[in-house]
Amino acid sequence: DAGVIQSPRHEVTEMGQEVTLRCKPISGHNSLFWYRQTMMRGLELLIYFNNNVPIDDSGMPEDRFSAKMPNASFSTLKIQPSEPRDSAVYFCASGNGRAGDTQYFGPGTRLTVL
Amino acid sequence: DAKTTQPTSMDCAEGRAANLPCNHSTISGNEYVYWYRQIHSQGPQYIIHGLKNNETNEMASLIITEDRKSSTLILPHATLRDTAVYYCIVKGGTSYGKLTFGQGTILTVHP
Numbered sequence: 159d160a161g162v163i164q165s166p167r168h169e170v171t172e173m174g175q176e177v178t179l180r181c182k183p184i185s186g187h188n189s190l191f192w193y194r195q196t197m198m199r200g201l202e203l204l205i206y207f208n209n210n211v212p213i214d215d216s217g218m219p220e221d222r223f224s225a226k227m228p229n230a231s232f233s234t235l236k237i238q239p240s241e242p243r244d245s246a247v248y249f250c251a252s253g254n255g256r257a258g259d260t261q262y263f264g265p266g267t268r269l270t271v272l
Numbered sequence: 273d274a275k276t277t278q279p280t281s282m283d284c285a286e287g288r289a290a291n292l293p294c295n296h297s298t299i300s301g302n303e304y305v306y307w308y309r310q311i312h313s314q315g316p317q318y319i320i321h322g323l324k325n326n327e328t329n330e331m332a333s334l335i336i337t338e339d340r341k342s343s344t345l346i347l348p349h350a351t352l353r354d355t356a357v358y359y360c361i362v363k364g365g366t367s368y369g370k371l372t373f374g375q376g377t378i379l380t381v382h383p
Contacts, residue, residue, distance in 0.1 A: 201373035251315075251371075263315035266315050
């Protein structure tokens, strides 16, 4: 089992540029989560998909952030335009979405916006 | 989801058992107790979870009090590689599996 795969692992970009982060969940999982981690705010949930449908995006900071899940094996998180305060580690996790189910995290994408 | 309280940091000698406490006094009957850890620069790693009964797997044991208001994660023989931030999370009910991370406990295992 390859686990959750994220790409790129590191991204350095300049303010104003578009950034796209990618995630491949574990095969067979029907739920996908995007989290962000910063020193100030810790780990926080941005958006949750169930069966490829966004269920809760209340954690998305603002309209500059968007996420899609076109199929069960792929999701993207896009920031346009990026700002220095978006610098963080972004984690994708997948699971089966039930209360007693376990979420498995990817290795994260470290984003630096200059 | 119920709120959890954990000590900010703990130390443990290598080879000894590490016992990490967690208080979750407002837990409801259908909520699970989950433990994750995060080693520096890595994604959170699932350790163990339980509802009412004590649980054990290859990584750790989870002891949940009878009233379910607190729990203890036990790493039976801590190694230097167990140095990490340990998160106790209560999950369930109508939260569709959402994990709400607190500040966790920084466990330092020293030689």
